[in-house]
Each structure stands twice: as structure tokens, then as C-alpha cells.
Amino acid sequence: MPFDPQAYRPERRILSLGEPFYDPVRAADFPQTRLRFRNDRAAAEAGLSGLDDAEWVTHLGRFAPLPDNLDEPLALRYHGHQFRSYNPDLGDGRGFTFAQLRDREGRLLDLGTKGSGQTPWSRFGDGRLTLKGGVREVLASEMLEALGVPTSRSLSLIETGEALERNDEPSPTRSAVLVRLSHGHIRIGTFQRLAYHRDEEAMRRLVRYVLAELYGEDGDDPVRLLELVVARTAVLAARYMAAGFVHGVLNSDNINVTGESFDYGPWRFAPTWDPAFTAAYFDHAGLYAFGRQPEAILWDVMQLASSLRLIADSDPMVAALDRFGEVYQPAVAEALLWRMGRAPRGDASDGTLVQAVERALRASGVGLDRFFFDVFAQELPASYGAEWDAARATLAGYAARTSRDHAYWRGEPCAMLIDEVEAIWAPIAERDDWGAFRAKLASIRQMAAALG
Known part of the structure; x- marks a missing residue:
């Protein structure tokens, strides 16, 4: 049984909001699904750590519904100020809310995606995420969590086998779909949309x-x-x-x-x-x-x-x-x-x-x-x-x-400056070498343990 009956606590609370807040959508049908990162520490809090890799990809790459959870993904509607200019044409354009769960403390968790395909709010975009963008999001969320910043957590990164054209990356570039865990995906812009109407x-x-x-x-x-x-x-x-x-x-x-x-x-x-x-x-x-x-x-x-x-x-x-x-x-x-x-x-x-x-x-x-x-x-x-x-x-x-007894303090500071981010990505792009990426995640978690 891959779903721990003690830890897996499905919810559907978002459905109580009703139709004005979201649009049911379908995930893209990706050419491939190669698991690149799974956050088992976060998954354990949501009762998902018992999934083997094939089951993980089925639910977090192909988006088969989780048991007793949302029957279909929901693209949320919202507005917002973008660089102080109001935009009423926003919404989840390359993501959706896929499931809801309770964590160990009983708090509501949303599983939200990035790069999962087009929605009614895509605004002519392809609804995809570059693999480099996914790698950067994993690195950012892991580093911020270690430094005590309240943050969503990257739960899963799966490469999806498409060639994407982008203006800010050498193209064509590789594609991915990310799943993040967050305590709700309600934004200030969600309220702005209702005020607008x-x-x-x-x-x-x-x-x-x-x-x-x-x-x-x-x-x-x-x-x-x-x-x-x-x-x-x-x-x-x-x-x-x-x-x-x-x-x-x-x-x-x-x-x-x-x-x-x-x-x-x-x-x-x-x-x-x-x-x-x-x-x-x-x-x-x-x-x-x-x-x-x-x-x-x-x-x-x-x-x-x-x-x-x-x-x-x-x-x-x-x-x-x-x-x-x-x-x-x-x-x-x-x-x-x-x-x-x-x-x-x-x-x-x-x-x-x-x-x-x-x-x-x-x-x-x-x-x-x-x-x-x-x-x-x-x-x-x-x-x-x-x-x-x-x-x-x-x-x-x-x-x-606290003290400086942890082995981390006998080394060098763990940083995440842009040059290192690029250095982590380069071997992935050039020869599909994920060693530097995995080593960095280990270093971040060592720092987190040392900080307490």
C-alpha cells in the first residue's frame, strides 16, 4: 500500500469555493517522464513517501488523481499588479492545483504544478517549464527553507522530453514539470479579481x-x-x-x-x-x-x-x-x-x-x-x-x-550565487550530469542542520 493510512490525509476543501475561483483543466500529455528529483522528506509529511518511482511519475508526472482527492486539476483565476500595472488577464497559465492534503500538524497543503500544460489563462504561452527553470526552483526553495524563509517546497521535478523555444535561454531547451507543496495557493491577486468584478x-x-x-x-x-x-x-x-x-x-x-x-x-x-x-x-x-x-x-x-x-x-x-x-x-x-x-x-x-x-x-x-x-x-x-x-x-x-560543533563549520560557507547556479546547470545541459546538483542539495541540508 503506497499511501500510508496514518500520514496520507486527502482533502477537497478548495471545491467549497466553487466555480468563480477556478477552471477544471487537463495536464499535458508529455512525450516522456524522467524523474529528476523527488523530495522524500516533504513527501513523508504528506503521506506520499511510500510511492515507488513508477507510482510517483504516474501521479506527479502524468497526474493520475490521488486516492479520494480532486477528480481533476484546477487552474485558479486571479488578477494582479505586475510592476505596479494592473492586469485583469491573469490566472494559472502553466500550472494548476492537483491535490490537497493535511500535513502532520493538520495544516492544509496544496500540490501545485508549474509547466503542466496550457490552461484558459495561458495567454498564447505554451504552458511549459524549462528544465533549467525547474532546477533553479528546486535550488531556490531548498536554500530558502534552510535559511529559515517561509517557502513553498519543491516536491518533484520530472523531465518531459519536449524542446522549448525561449528568449532568455539558448534554444531549443529541455522541458520539465515541477510539483510544489504549499500551504494554499491563494494570492492577493485572487482577492483583486473579486474586487474588480x-x-x-x-x-x-x-x-x-x-x-x-x-x-x-x-x-x-x-x-x-x-x-x-x-x-x-x-x-x-x-x-x-x-x-x-x-x-x-x-x-x-x-x-x-x-x-x-x-x-x-x-x-x-x-x-x-x-x-x-x-x-x-x-x-x-x-x-x-x-x-x-x-x-x-x-x-x-x-x-x-x-x-x-x-x-x-x-x-x-x-x-x-x-x-x-x-x-x-x-x-x-x-x-x-x-x-x-x-x-x-x-x-x-x-x-x-x-x-x-x-x-x-x-x-x-x-x-x-x-x-x-x-x-x-x-x-x-x-x-x-x-x-x-x-x-x-x-x-x-x-x-x-548554539555551538559550532557541527562538521559544517569546519568547511566553507554554503552559498547560492548566480555563478554557482550556472555551474550546477552546465554539466546537466552538456552531458546530463546531475552530480553537482545532488552535491549542492546535500550541502544545503548540511547547512540547515548546522543552523538548527
Whole structure:
């Protein structure tokens, strides 16, 4: 029996939303299905780890329905602001929600795809994902999870045997289908679509669904929902900064109302603490630059508040939005201290330390990965110059939350800069050599264990 009756807990809660929220679709019929990555650790939480490779491909490559689950995939409908321009023609154009499950803690999990074929929302696209794009998403999600960022997890990557034409990759290039695990795929753009159509009844239904299924709360209070989303997204913004991560496309259709990061296209990790560093070559104005990500996420949450005005008064929502900064400041201090192997004090000294570290990082140009590796649970090395004096003095008052006993600390820092990503992809593209990819995943998981 490949499905563990204790761990496999199927759900169909999304069907309670009804027709205005999705379109039933079919997966593409791929020429081949070659399993390239399976995340057994994540699969175990969903009761799927007992699948052998053939069964895995049947369900996560050919998309045969899981037992007692959704009968057919659902392409979700939404709108969104893309680089601050409103687009009412969005929706799942190369993905769908394939199944729902409960994890070990009882939280709802959605199995969503990327590259699974055309839908009514494909907008002349082929509905496919390049293999390189799939590899990059696995690397991003694994690295972010290790660094404490709330993120969707890559569950499966299967090569599908098609030759794709792309403007941003040497073409033709190989194709793949990715399956990700996420605590819901409801976006800010889902609410924007209902506000656009002035559909009050559907908006109230969505608020009830998100509160009940994604937050575990009763009721249909839109202000309460906004408060929860503000808190979760402020923490997400803080964790992005501590991880040195730049998402690249923080449009409102790419912000999950659970505050869980997902959809990794033109992402990058910043080499240094450079607020102007961007990930997307087309982000000419630096709208989603490293240092502007908290502002960008707050702007998107403001669009949620604007949408909820369809069924709520403005004043309490303004008050809810004002809490973003109140949550963000201690959250970024806690996240940075966690990467430094320290326990936060919960007072003004946390903010003082953050400011001192940020100033020193900018002035010195020290690499982020090198700094966090060197400072973890120990004093700053003597090689760090005078620009670090203020940070050194403040840091001395913080106790280590753990030790450096793990073997990881006797090596070199695990990083994920763009040159290494390209170096991991090159042998796959040239000779189908996945050794560097597998080695990197092992290195990331070793780092995660060392960070605790």
C-alpha cells in the first residue's frame, strides 16, 4: 500500500469555493517522464513517501488523481499588479492545483504544478517549464527553507522530453514539470479579481475559506484576515533580507496570503549587502531591488486592503496596515540574529545591532555568506576591520544560542550565487550530469542542520 493510512490525509476543501475561483483543466500529455528529483522528506509529511518511482511519475508526472482527492486539476483565476500595472488577464497559465492534503500538524497543503500544460489563462504561452527553470526552483526553495524563509517546497521535478523555444535561454531547451507543496495557493491577486468584478458574495466566501483553511480561525471578518496577512508578510520580508534573497518579481499575483514565498523565476542571492541589487534583468527601475522588498511587499498588501474595501470599512484596515513596520522591525532583528547564532534580547539593543551590522556590511563589502559563516556563535574574526567596531561591541553582549560543533563549520560557507547556479546547470545541459546538483542539495541540508 503506497499511501500510508496514518500520514496520507486527502482533502477537497478548495471545491467549497466553487466555480468563480477556478477552471477544471487537463495536464499535458508529455512525450516522456524522467524523474529528476523527488523530495522524500516533504513527501513523508504528506503521506506520499511510500510511492515507488513508477507510482510517483504516474501521479506527479502524468497526474493520475490521488486516492479520494480532486477528480481533476484546477487552474485558479486571479488578477494582479505586475510592476505596479494592473492586469485583469491573469490566472494559472502553466500550472494548476492537483491535490490537497493535511500535513502532520493538520495544516492544509496544496500540490501545485508549474509547466503542466496550457490552461484558459495561458495567454498564447505554451504552458511549459524549462528544465533549467525547474532546477533553479528546486535550488531556490531548498536554500530558502534552510535559511529559515517561509517557502513553498519543491516536491518533484520530472523531465518531459519536449524542446522549448525561449528568449532568455539558448534554444531549443529541455522541458520539465515541477510539483510544489504549499500551504494554499491563494494570492492577493485572487482577492483583486473579486474586487474588480464587485462580487461581494464570493469575496466573503473567500475570506471565510482563507481564515478557516489557511489560518485555522472561524469567522468572516476581513479586517482580521488583513491583520493576519500583514503579520505573515512582514515576517516574510524580514526573512528575505536576512537570507540576502531577491525574489525578482514581487507582483501582487506572486504574494501568497499565507506569507509563504513561492514561484521562483529570476531570483538571486545578493553577494553583498547592496540595497540596489536586483534579480530580474527587466527590472530597470529597481522596483524589486534587495533593499526595496519590504516596501514592495507592503505595497502589495495594500492592494489586498483596497480589495477588501468591497466588504469592509477603510479605517480599521488602515490601522492593520500600520502594523507592518511594527512586526517587520523585530522580525528582521530576530532573523539576522538567528543567522548569527544568537538569541534576540527583545529590546532596543536588537535594533541597534541590526543597524550596526548593516552599516558595516555596506562599508566593508564583506560577502553575506562569508559574514554569517564567520560570526555564527563566535566573536567576529580579528581580520574584520575598524568599520566593524560598533557591531563587534554590540554583538559582545549577545549569548550564542548554539555551538559550532557541527562538521559544517569546519568547511566553507554554503552559498547560492548566480555563478554557482550556472555551474550546477552546465554539466546537466552538456552531458546530463546531475552530480553537482545532488552535491549542492546535500550541502544545503548540511547547512540547515548546522543552523538548527
